[in-house]
Amino acid sequence: MDDPGVVGDGMGFEILASALRADMTDTKAFLGALAEKLGGALPALCVVERKGSMFSKEKHVHRVNVELGEHRYMIEHGERGGLRASRAKVVRGISLKTDELPVDAWIEELSRDLAAHAARNSQARLALERLLT
DSSP, X not given: OOOTTOTTXXXXXXXXXXXXXXXXXXXXHHXXXXXXXXXXXXXXXXXXXXXXXTTOSXXXXXXXXXXXXXXXXXXXXXXXBSEEEXXXXXXXXXXXXXXXXXXXXXXXXHHHHHHHHHHHOHHHHHHHXXXXX
């Protein structure tokens, strides 16, 4: 019987998705936690952009981009608060189509692609399993 906690199997994306959700009521904390989890687990696939005022000691996470095969996932603070999430289809580095997604759907799609990537890549699988523990 398969272990649902293992990222590479058919059920693992659900556990991964719940691990990525954190507390979504505070968008600044959510984006920071997401950047820490994804950037720590998969630094080669994740780019974190930070913003802060010129005199601020601390810069907050503004945007997280994750490159997975033919998809680029992006989540950022929206202009009027809240979060804005999208997934772009990328071919040879060129974005062909970008779809805006609700944050929950974005997390589900990203988690599915991360689980599929982990099933093909043993280093990614180990990194994502550490993220879940």
